[in-house]
Amino acid sequence: MLLRMGNREDLFDAAKRCLLEKGYDRSSVRDLASTAGVNMAAIGYHYGSREKLLNQALFALLDEWGDSMGRVLAPDAGFARMWESLIEQFAANPGLWLASVELFLQAQRRPELRGQLAEGTAEGRRGMAAILESVPEGEVPERSVRTIGTVQMALMSGVMIQCLSDPENAPTAEEVLEGLRALAALA
Known part of the structure; x- marks a missing residue:
């Protein structure tokens, strides 16, 4: 039935x-x-x-994506594999990412939505830090959330925008990692 x-x-x-x-x-x-x-x-x-x-609906889609990526982005697979998976997801799901960019634009005009978006972003930072630190989300040190999680989310957002706006010239995972190494050498 x-x-x-x-x-x-x-x-x-x-x-x-x-x-x-x-x-x-x-x-x-x-x-x-x-x-x-x-x-x-x-x-x-x-x-x-x-x-x-x-x-x-969009927050649910993003949560579903985050849950699925949390399973795919196993820490033991390595940072390079994580970036390969992220870039594959950006290319495979442009509708989701375009809708999320539209959500960010909508939030600029709606304070109640901006609060929801801020909560979702904080959850994303914590989740990314947990994946990268190989610890359960509830055990991530706040310093890791504010540093590793924040920077990873910023990098992801920037690469996602490049994948959407200029897919032919968007960076590969290898280029992202090479760029991070070069930036670290400058720091």
Whole structure:
């Protein structure tokens, strides 16, 4: 027997699909409702607004990605393999990354969203530090979060933007590592 999801769950699933296919700004109320097979009014009823639905769906997609990458980025695979995996993910999932950039832009105009984004970013720094330090997330020293986690997230964001804007000339994992070594020598 196949169980059917309710309208709320159908909308959430539709929002994820629309974000990946159309992006944040181009996912209209009509797109969301028709993809979910529900009335447009269901968005307001279940989520309050299109933006609240899209925000929840995008944060869920990013959490799912973070969880999957946490499993893929095993510390014993090495830093080089981690960068190879990240760059592969940027190329394989451009819709997710474009939607996340759109989220950052939306957050500049919405203080409540900026708070959510700040929480998500803090979680990302902690997760990256945990992966790189080979410790459980709850045991990461705050200094590692503020240094290793922060710098890794900054590097990831920059490389992701380059992969989206100029994929032909975006750095490879080998180039990222070579650049880090050169920067370390300067420091």
